[in-house]
Amino acid sequence: MDGTDIAFEEFVRSRSAALVRYGYVLTGNAHDAADLAQEALARLGSSWSRVRRRDDPEGYVRTTMARLHISRWRRLRRERLVGEVPDRGYADPGLANAEADAGLWQALGALPRRQRAVLVLRYYEQRGDDEIAALLGISRGTVRSQAARGLDKLRAKWAPAHPRVTSGRAR
Incomplete structure (x- = not known):
């Protein structure tokens, strides 16, 4: 094994858990999060020597995950009816104050995919609005409107139980 392989394995070993958590925030589903992280790491592996020299490997993987997620929900835009109730939600113990923030994560998971991705x-x-627009393939104005709508929905669902949160500012 050469130094490149060892460096890639070390990167995967040290960052996998954080990348799966990031995938969970994007997808709202533990299984999809793991698949997303795995696919992005596989793509990183095939271009490791180039990415490691020029770019930030974690940034590359996170950008790849965001793009893969957007591609998937664009293909699956329409809601599909299923005969069985899906599995229950997953609360990652690695998230800070997971129990206290569970309502916020649940509310975030209930948002439409584009609003969730933007937030x-x-x-x-x-990331800035221009960067988000480029990543998602939408206009800057759409980024801003989706963020505003998503925040309004989060406030309506989550903020009433948390009186310190009003109009997006902590008291």
Whole structure:
């Protein structure tokens, strides 16, 4: 095994859990999150030497995950009816204050996919509107409107139980 293989394995070993958590925030489903992280890491593996030299490998994987997620929900835009109730939600113990924030994560998971993706990229990934627009293939105005609508829905669902949260600001 050469140094490149070892460096890639170390990256995967050290960052996999965080990438799966990021995938969960994007998808709202533990199984989809694991699939998303695995696919993005496989793509990173095939271009590891190039990415490691020029770019930030974690940024590459997170961008790949966001793009894969958007591609999937674009293909599956329409809601599908199923005969069985889906599995229950997953609460990752690695998230800070998971129990206290469970209502927020649940409310985020209930948002439409595009609104959830915009909010995750803006607040979890701390990306700007122009970067989000480029990642999702939408206009900057759509990013802003989806963020506003998503935040309104989160406030309506989550904020009443948390009186410190009003109009997006903590008291």
